[in-house]
Amino acid sequence: MVRAGSIARRLLALVPLLAALWPAGAHATVLPEDRADILWHRYSGGGVTIQGPSILVRKGFAERVSVEVNWYEDMVSSASVDVMTTASPYKETRKQWSVGADYVRGKTTYSLGYTNSDEPDYTADTAYASISQDLFGDLTTITLGYQRGWNVVGKRGDPTFAPRTDTRNYSLGLSQIITKNLIIGASYEAITDEGFLNNPYRSVRYVDPTSGTGFSFQAEVYPRTHTSNAAAIRARYHLPFRAAVYGEYRFFTDTWKVHAHTAQIGYTYPWKDDWLFDVNYRFYKQTQADFYSDLFPRADFANFLARDKELSTFHSNAIGMEASYLFLKKDWHFIKKGSVNLHWDIMKFDYDNFRNIPAGGPPGEEPLYSFTANVTQLYFSFWF
Amino acid sequence: MLLKNGSRTSWLRGLVAGLLLAAAAIAGGSASKPAPNFTLANRAGGQMSLAKLKGQVVMINFWASWCGPCRQEMPLLDQMYKKYKPLGFTLVGVNVEPDSTDAEGYLRKTPVTYPILLDKENKVSSLYEVSAMPSSVIVDRKGRVRYVHHGYKPGDENEFLNQIRTLVKE
Amino acid sequence: MRSLRALLLLALAAGSVACSHVEPWVKPYERDRLADPIMSWGRDPVSIAYLSHVRDAREGARGASGAAGGGCGCN
Numbered sequence: 001m002v003r004a005g006s007i008a009r010r011l012l013a014l015v016p017l018l019a020a021l022w023p024a025g026a027h028a029t030v031l032p033e034d035r036a037d038i039l040w041h042r043y044s045g046g047g048v049t050i051q052g053p054s055i056l057v058r059k060g061f062a063e064r065v066s067v068e069v070n071w072y073e074d075m076v077s078s079a080s081v082d083v084m085t086t087a088s089p090y091k092e093t094r095k096q097w098s099v100g101a102d103y104v105r106g107k108t109t110y111s112l113g114y115t116n117s118d119e120p121d122y123t124a125d126t127a128y129a130s131i132s133q134d135l136f137g138d139l140t141t142i143t144l145g146y147q148r149g150w151n152v153v154g155k156r157g158d159p160t161f162a163p164r165t166d167t168r169n170y171s172l173g174l175s176q177i178i179t180k181n182l183i184i185g186a187s188y189e190a191i192t193d194e195g196f197l198n199n200p201y202r203s204v205r206y207v208d209p210t211s212g213t214g215f216s217f218q219a220e221v222y223p224r225t226h227t228s229n230a231a232a233i234r235a236r237y238h239l240p241f242r243a244a245v246y247g248e249y250r251f252f253t254d255t256w257k258v259h260a261h262t263a264q265i266g267y268t269y270p271w272k273d274d275w276l277f278d279v280n281y282r283f284y285k286q287t288q289a290d291f292y293s294d295l296f297p298r299a300d301f302a303n304f305l306a307r308d309k310e311l312s313t314f315h316s317n318a319i320g321m322e323a324s325y326l327f328l329k330k331d332w333h334f335i336k337k338g339s340v341n342l343h344w345d346i347m348k349f350d351y352d353n354f355r356n357i358p359a360g361g362p363p364g365e366e367p368l369y370s371f372t373a374n375v376t377q378l379y380f381s382f383w384f
Numbered sequence: 385m386l387l388k389n390g391s392r393t394s395w396l397r398g399l400v401a402g403l404l405l406a407a408a409a410i411a412g413g414s415a416s417k418p419a420p421n422f423t424l425a426n427r428a429g430g431q432m433s434l435a436k437l438k439g440q441v442v443m444i445n446f447w448a449s450w451c452g453p454c455r456q457e458m459p460l461l462d463q464m465y466k467k468y469k470p471l472g473f474t475l476v477g478v479n480v481e482p483d484s485t486d487a488e489g490y491l492r493k494t495p496v497t498y499p500i501l502l503d504k505e506n507k508v509s510s511l512y513e514v515s516a517m518p519s520s521v522i523v524d525r526k527g528r529v530r531y532v533h534h535g536y537k538p539g540d541e542n543e544f545l546n547q548i549r550t551l552v553k554e
Numbered sequence: 555m556r557s558l559r560a561l562l563l564l565a566l567a568a569g570s571v572a573c574s575h576v577e578p579w580v581k582p583y584e585r586d587r588l589a590d591p592i593m594s595w596g597r598d599p600v601s602i603a604y605l606s607h608v609r610d611a612r613e614g615a616r617g618a619s620g621a622a623g624g625g626c627g628c629n
Contacts, residue, residue, distance in 0.1 A: 028535060028629045030452060037600040043608055056600045063537050070600070109622075132622050137515070137578025141623030175595070175623025180584050183593065183624045189617030230618035236595070238587040252615035260615035268592045276592070286614050310614050320605075330493075343601055349612070375608055377601055450589040453628045480583035509583045517582045517628045535629035 029104050029134050031066040034059050036382045045347070045373025047079040052093075054379075065103050072096040074119075081369060082309070085357045086203050086217060094119035100128075107134040121154035121200075130171075143173035155200040165195030181238040188231045198222035204307040206296040207363065214363040215295060221305045223291075228254035232262075244268045252286075258311060260286035266320070274329070278322035285315040294355050295364045309369065312354040318347040334384045343377040416530060419444075419523040422508045424478065424501035427491075432476070432501055434523075441473045441551040442523040443544070446503075446514050448480050449490040453536040454518040460541045462496040464548065471552045472525070478503050480514070520544070524551050582627055589626035596621070 035058050042051040052073035060066040073096070079089035100113030109132040117124040130145035149167035171189040178184055198220050208216035232250035239245065245267050252260040266280030289311040291304035321344050328338030348370070355366040419442075423433035434442065445461060447454035458477070465475040475498040479487045482504050491500065503509055512521060516534035522544075524530045531547045533540065580588070591597050610616050 028537065030626070030628050033452075037598075039600050039604070041604050054600050054604055070603075072604075134623075134627075137580075138582070138627035139578050139580060143620075143622050145620075169617065171617070171620070173620060173622060175621055177580050177585075177588060177624060177627075180580055180587055183588060183595075185595065185621040185623065187618045187620060191617050228616060230615060232618040234595075234621060236593055236624075238590070238593055242590070242592070244590075244592045250615070250618055252617070254614075258614040260613065262615060270592060284609075284613060284615070289614070310612060316613070341598065341601070343605075345605065345608075375605070377604060379598075379600065381598070446583065448583065448586060450586050451626055451628045481586060506581070506583055509581065514581065514583050517585070517626065519582075537629065 029107055029109055029132075029138075031060045031063065031102060031104055032058060034066075034384050036384070037379055039377055039379030042376045043373060044375075046081060046349070046371035047084065049077045050074050064105070065101060067101045068099070070096075070098045072098075081356060081358065081371075082202060087201060092120050094122075107138070108132065121156055122151065123154075124149060124151040126150075126167075128169075139177040141173075141175040143171070143175075145169070145171040145173070147171075151195075153196050153200060161200065163196035165193055165197060167191065167193045182235065184233065184235045186231075186233045188229070190227070190229050192225070192227040194225050197224065197226055198306070199308065202308060204293070204296060204305040205357075205363075206299050206301060208299070216299070218299055218305070220307060221303070223256070223304055226254060226256060228252065228258075242270055246280075256289040256291070256311070258286055258289050260284065274326040276322075276324040276326075278320070278324075280320045282318040282320070283315070284318075286313065288313045288353065292353075294353055307354075309351055309354040313352040314350060314354065315352070316347055316349045318345055320345040328382075335382050337383040339381045341377070341379050341381065343375075345375040347373045347375065349373070416528045418527055419521065419529045420511050422511060424503055424508060427479075427484075427488075427500040427502060432499060434476075435527075437474055437476075438527050439472070439525055441468075441525060441548060441554075443473070443475045443548070444478060444512070444521045444523065445475060446478050446480055446509060446512070446517070446519045446521075448517060449486040450481075451517045455490070455494070456538070457518060457536040457541065458494065458496055461544075462498060464541065464544060465496075465498040468548055468552060473548055473552055474498070476501060478508055480506060480509050480517075482506070522547055522551065525554055585625075585627050588624055589628075593624060595624060 035056070037054075037056040039054040040051070041054060043049065052075045054070065054072045056068060056070045058066060058068035074094040076094065077089070077091045083089060094117060096115060096117040098113060098115035100111060103110045111128070111130045111132070113128045115124075115126040126147060126149040128145060128147040130143055132141055132143040134141050147167075147169035151165045151167065153163050153165065155161040169189060169191045171187065173185065173187040175183065175185045202220050203217040204220050205215045205217050208214065230250055230252045232248060234246070234248035236244055236246040245265070247265045248263070250262040252258070252262070262282070262284050264280060264282040266278060269277045271277060289306060291302060292306045292308070292311045293301075294307060294312070296305060322341065324339050324341040326337065326339045328335060332338075350370040351368050354369050355364070356369040357366055359367050361367065419434060421433060421435045423431050426432045443461075447458065449455070461475055461477070465473070477496065477498060477500045479500055480503050481487050484502055484504065512519070518536050520533040521529055522531040530551060533544070587593060596602055606619055
């Protein structure tokens with residue numbers, strides 16, 4: 001397992017070289033487009049409904065700087081299997097705002113950003129910085145990124161409970177144009193967290209003959225550090241007619257012994273001048289963290305105990321569909337283009353070693369849990 | 385930094401060597417070479433060749449409808465064309481798209497008055513070694529390439545005007 | 555490790571000299587298809603960010619999902 005800190009040193013060592021070796025000149029990268037997006041999102045599945053807005057505005061200044069601001073909310077109504085097992089349904093809202101800026105100098109883009117996320121029992125502050133460099137006749141783009149997070153975990157009903165977690169992300173990305181029709185990308189990201197990494201409300205269960213149900217609960221115990229590595233490759237290919245196919249594969253591994261494979265393929269199809277359709281299929285498979293168990297043989301079985309289904313062995317299949325209509329093609333006041341978009345993703349999660357306790361049955365023999373989630377998004381995009 | 389004392393020297397050595405090598409790779413200045421002749425189909429009909437424009441100051445602008453900065457500069461180029469045409473200046477827009485449907489659509493919405501030539505096989509683009517979109521090549525009355533511009537940023541049109549004014553006086 | 559780092563820096567520096575002379579095999583005027591929004595990595599940034607969040611919240615894996623580059627290569 002490569003230590004994230006030494007990765008950081010190696011990646012950061014490349015930064016001054018990239019920044020200094022290509023002087024600004026007549027050639028320059030183009031800033032991202034000015035735009036505004038107003039989105040309403042809704043997730044419904046497994047007894048949980050989360051919906052809310054996401055609004056983004058991006059504006060460029062003096063052809064050098066582009067600033068974006070985003071407001072996002074999750075209004076949660078939760079009666080999930082975890083909640084139904086050991087707690088009661090709840091409602092809460094998470095609010096998040098972010099601001100970011102991109103500065104272009106020659107073939108280099110410097111980016112900075114900050115996000116604050118706030119909910120009744122968790123606050124997260126994140127800051128990121130990245131450098132992107134176009135090379136080799138603009139056929140290659142290399143990106144180096146660094147992100148730092150400071151989070152405070154809370155617990156309803158206990159104002160003195162406020163442990164922290166710190167997160168560091170290091171990322172390296174490469175985008176390469178291969179032919180007039182084909183572009184490929186590769187990315188690597190190392191993430192390390194330290195602090196109070198579990199959920200203060202979640203419990204694990206263990207076999208307990210003295211209990212009426214045959215099992216009892218105790219609080220989950222996680223390690224205080226977590227380091228992960230993910231590497232992905234992706235490609236987009238323009239077909240002989242106006243359409244594109246794309247694919248992606250990601251491999252993930254971490255210090256908790258979770259291994260995951262993600263694969264996605266998709267097809268983008270514009271129709272007439274105004275319509276755009278996209279269909280895609282995504283497969284995800286992971287194997288459990290080494291301290292995970294649905295049912296431990298006894299209390300205090302190990303130093304670390306988890307029964308979070310996110311750390312179990314499971315797989316998911318998802319289909320995504322998108323329809324987009326360009327309803328505004330001519331200039332209207334300061335708006336140049338406008339589209340209305342609908343996304344629908346259906347995700348099925350099948351757990352191989354997480355059981356559905358509320359469904360009933362002898363301990364350890366309850367049916368394996370599975371659920372389907374419908375994720376919908378409706379949004380308007382405007383370019384100006 | 386985060387490095388141990390011993391590794392600092394090899395890090396510095398590598399960086400200095402790198403900087404020296406980069407400094408040695410500074411691009412040379414532009415030379416006054418004769419502008420290669422070409423003949424292309426004119427969007428308005430017929431053909432146009434560069435040789436026929438000798439005696440005038442010619443600005444050859446390579447553009448495409450899919451290129452944002454190209455679309456940005458075209459109205460300004462049109463203004464320049466209208467202003468300096470009586471003084472012996474002409475502007476020629478060379479469209480580099482193999483299929484001119486999108487270019488036609490764009491020009492219907494945002495027309496320009498200067499001639500548009502179609503370089504569907506990219507013969508002229510490779511002849512002029514176009515290395516950025518858009519690119520503008522300014523040729524003097526004797527048919528020599530005097531200025532080459534790669535890319536467009538708002539404010540570049542002032543440079544164009546200065547260079548055209550200089551050449552028109554020759 | 556130290557000599558490897560110095561070698562990497564030198565290779566990158568040499569590459570910087572070479573890159574100014576590498577002729578791109580896809581010319582700037584041949585990038586019409588790559589400039590098409592359907593070939594963009596991030597056509598709908600708000601939607602991509604949201605789906606990424608939905609997945610990260612329910613899966614154990616995280617990271618390596620971003621991409622930058624491609625496009626028209628103008629200027």
